[in-house]
Amino acid sequence: MPSIETVAEPLVSLRDLHLSFGANPVLKGIDLDVHRGQAVSIIGPSGSGKSTILRCITGLLQPQRGSIRVGATEVHTLAKEAQRIELRKRVGFVFQQYNLFPHLSVLENLVIAPRKVLGRSRAEAEKEARALLAKVRMEHKADAYPGQLSGGQQQRVAIARALAMRPELILFDEVTSALDPETVGEVLTVIRELTEEGMTCVLVTHEMRFAEEISDIVYFTENGVIVEHGSAAQIFQHPSSERTQEFLRHALGDPGRRPANANDPYLLTNLSRYSLSV
Numbered sequence: 001m002p003s004i005e006t007v008a009e010p011l012v013s014l015r016d017l018h019l020s021f022g023a024n025p026v027l028k029g030i031d032l033d034v035h036r037g038q039a040v041s042i043i044g045p046s047g048s049g050k051s052t053i054l055r056c057i058t059g060l061l062q063p064q065r066g067s068i069r070v071g072a073t074e075v076h077t078l079a080k081e082a083q084r085i086e087l088r089k090r091v092g093f094v095f096q097q098y099n100l101f102p103h104l105s106v107l108e109n110l111v112i113a114p115r116k117v118l119g120r121s122r123a124e125a126e127k128e129a130r131a132l133l134a135k136v137r138m139e140h141k142a143d144a145y146p147g148q149l150s151g152g153q154q155q156r157v158a159i160a161r162a163l164a165m166r167p168e169l170i171l172f173d174e175v176t177s178a179l180d181p182e183t184v185g186e187v188l189t190v191i192r193e194l195t196e197e198g199m200t201c202v203l204v205t206h207e208m209r210f211a212e213e214i215s216d217i218v219y220f221t222e223n224g225v226i227v228e229h230g231s232a233a234q235i236f237q238h239p240s241s242e243r244t245q246e247f248l249r250h251a252l253g254d255p256g257r258r259p260a261n262a263n264d265p266y267l268l269t270n271l272s273r274y275s276l277s278v
């Protein structure tokens with residue numbers, strides 16, 4: 001009988017990752033695992049290396065030491081850009097800036113990569129694009145151009161565009177931090193639904209309550225190291241490190257004042273009030 005470890009091999013595995021920009025060491029021995037179907041959040045102060053970790057997972061940055069595995073791909077060994085492009089077909093990446101093609105309609109933004117990169121027929125790509133737009137409640141804007149949409153709507157289209165490649169996992173880097181507060185909820189709702197459907201997700205976020213509610217595992221980074229990781233309950237309710245405690249005190253406010261204000265748009269139970277503007 002296979003051991004549980006064999007069955008549950010992580011989809012993403014980082015081991016002893018070291019990366020410097022010039023003389024500036026930014027990652028100093030990162031170990032991180034993401035299992036299929038998990039939502040994993042990376043939290044920590046600005047400059048602690050969170051985005052750098054995500055960029056290593058997609059092969060956008062090459063570490064000087066350590067290993068990165070995504071499925072069967074040893075990412076740190078990929079020498080050719082063509083191999084990294086292959087990897088990026090399997091790993092969706094959604095950033096703070098939506099980066100939609102401004103001259104293409106919403107529908108065309110979703111159709112272009114599956115057609116050009118995956119070789120799908122127009123009919124198939126369009127059918128899937130419309131289904132994904134419905135999933136993010138943007139089907140009514142299929143013919144609009146990105147410039148005609150709110151930030152939250154553009155970000156939902158960006159998520160649908162990433163999903164159109166049928167990725168094995170999606171990385172989200174601060175996807176709501178450029179949004180007006182009233183559109184944050186609609187984007188968080190979409191991400192929460194994806195995690196509930198079992199999409200493997202890695203989220204870098206400053207929205208602590210959201211991370212607490214949706215994450216299976218939370219990693220706290222500081223100064224290029226993982227200070228601690230564990231279940232969302234462990235990290236948010238009983239952090240063992242003094243540094244994590246201090247960070248969460250600042251990020252969440254005084255724990256004695258929780259649960260949060262009933263009108264807090266970041267609290268998932270309140271999202272419906274803010275969600276899905278048309």
Ligand SMILES: Nc1ncnc2c1ncn2[C@@H]1O[C@H](COP(=O)(O)OP(=O)(O)OP(=O)(O)O)[C@@H](O)[C@H]1O
Nearest residue numbers: 021024026044045046047048049050051052053174
């Ligand atoms: N391309 C680059 N060239 C040089 N230094 C960089 C580069 N990208 C990031 N850094 C540095 O690496 C460190 C970690 O950056 P990173 O973007 O990973 O932090 P972060 O945790 O995502 O921060 P934030 O929460 O502000 O987004 C920072 O000190 C940053 O200045």
Ligand SMILES: [Mg+2]
Nearest residue numbers: 050051052174
């Ligand atoms: Mg960042």
